[in-house]
Amino acid sequence: MKKSYLTVLISTLLLTTACRNTQTDQTEASDTDTTMKGAPPAPDWAKNATIYEVNTRQFSRDGNFKAVEAQLPRLKEMGVDIVWLMPIYPISQKNRKGTLGSPYAITDYKTLNPDYGTLADFKSLVNRAHALGLRIILDWVPNHTGWDHIWIKQHPDWYTKINGKMTVPIDPKSGKPTDWADVADLNYDNPDMRRGMIDAMQYWVKECGIDGYRCDVAGFVPNDFWAEVRPQLDKIKTVFMLSEWEDEPAQFKNCFNMNYGWSMHNMMKAIAKGSHTADKIDSLREANQKRFPAWYYQMLFTQNHDENTHNGTLIESFGPAADAFIVLSSTLEGMPLVYNGMESNLNKRLAFFEKDTIVWGNYAKSDFFKALLTLKHRNRALWNGMAGGKAVKIPTDHDDKVYAFSRQRDADRIIVLLNLSDKPQTARLTGDGYTGTYTDVFSHQPVEMKPEMIVTLKPWEYRVMTN
Structure with a gap:
């Protein structure tokens, strides 16, 4: 169980975290299964899908849902299937970072950031996406909330406490507090909090018909919660679940359809910079195939919002090798991600806490991405997971x-x-x-x-x- 150290010191937390990790490891005993037995449900449309990440704030000058909706036909034409929206909820003001704050510091899971539009605007976006054959998944932040989230006052017992005080998130690997000063850690030992989280996640599926979630720092949340929430969502519709994590193979059995290919991303960057050779890709692929169940697949990427903001643009990270690694990430086993702006040669780090609109230009790389993404639709060898062919x-x-x-x-x-x-x-x-x-x-x-x-x-x- 997660965070059972509500009234103890950090030193005790270290032992608790170690205990929890041992329990988690015990759930991974059969990760070498060679059939689909034990795999979470998956919507049929995911078998050959591609994914595109949208930062609503930066996606247009207006920075709202209507502006995203207007671009959906272009994304469909480019070969996109899943539109992943970064968090769309109100942003915490207490301990806010920068001028506008982080979209990952949330004040209410069941309302919208008014800067982005109304509930009617969001429903219109979802309906238009579905009419085009696109799917919408929302970014979900289950491990922590902003410091002025409605639960802080209504349910203070839903939060992790150390020496009687709420705390920033705790890294489960090190047992030490993170530097995420704008958010407060939730306590998954509290069954009422779990029910509240499940209710909030069900809300967007029921109310707006969204198609799934990308779950932020999913490894900070205990596996038994993911096993608990998945069937509750699937009662409404079969959803698609993406884990922002790579270190937990059991997540492919209790909830998630796809996780992050961080190791492959780091491998590609190292090869681009000359510190690794191309043949090292084989050893990484072999290790993953031993580590994960047979039906696993990963989101493969050269950019996402974290990489772009904190580590560098596509050119900063890959230089003249950029297109080659986009091709690799679009043709190896896995689902390719296009980060918003890449189709127009995004050449700047988008600010995370400020308004910083993408300069779109003439979509110079759109045909490049279209060739790769539509190939994935048509050629079954490139399909996701066990629907596709193994790279030989x-x-x-x-x-x-x-x-x-x-x-x-x-x-x-x-x-x-x-x-x-x-x-x-x-x-x-x-x-x-x-x-x-x-x-x-x-x-x-x-x-x-x-x-x-x-x-x-x-x-x-x-x-x-x-x-």
Whole structure:
């Protein structure tokens, strides 16, 4: 159980956290299952879906739901399926960071930030999305609230306390307080708080017909809560659940359909900066396949709001390798994420606590993303989880620089060749299973793949071929 240290000192908390982690580990004993037995429900539309993140505040000059709704047809045309909205709730004023505060410091789970519009405006956005065949998932922050959340006064016993005082969130790994000074930690030992959280999560599914949640710092919340909330949501409709976490394989059994591919993101950045070689991708993939149940898949990304704001823009993180790694994250097993603005070459770190509108320009990268996202819809080899095909390495005589693989599902196949280095590479493809006639996804030209063929690739060049 989480946070049973309500009246004890930090030192006692360390022991409690260690105990909780041991209990969690015991739930992971059968994570090597090779069937779908034990997998959470999944909506059928998720099998070949792609995802797009929207920061409503920065998405337009108006910064509201109506402006997002106006762009939905463009996102649909680009190949987006799921629109993930960063938190849309009122923002806490107490201990606020910056001018406008963090959208992750919430004052009421069941109301809307008035800057974004009315409930009618939000329902209109959801209805328009559904009419276009898009899905809406909301960012949910279950571990903590703002310091002036309505529960602070109504239910002070719903919060973690140390020496009788509410506290900032506690990192479950270290047992130490975080530096998240604008939020207060919720106590999951309190069954009434759990019921209140479940009720709030059900509200948006019932009232507005949303399609699921991206759950913030999901590993800070105990697994038994996720097992508790999932069936309560699915009673209303089968939802799609995304965990902002990677260190908890059991989440794929008790609630979540997808988690964050943080390790792959960090691997890609390291290769782009020259500190890792391309062949290290294989060892990471193999480790994940042993670690997670057979039906797992991850959200793969080169940017998201945290990365963009705190660690760097796409160019800062990947330099001239950016497009190559977008291609990789769109064709390996997993669901590709497009962060808002990427289709217009977003070249700045969007401020987190201030108004900082995206400069859209002419959507210069829209066709690039459209080619990749629509390929995922059409080619079953690229579908998510067990609906798709496993990436099979095509060996080369330059595996430290050239990453090549195929994926196949039934009669559908793709071939991906990437030069993941800053030097030209000439490599010989070996092995089998890749020969045949294909179409290059970007040039639309026919390509004949032959055994033992030689390929020459410019620095960071990529080729994607489909049959």
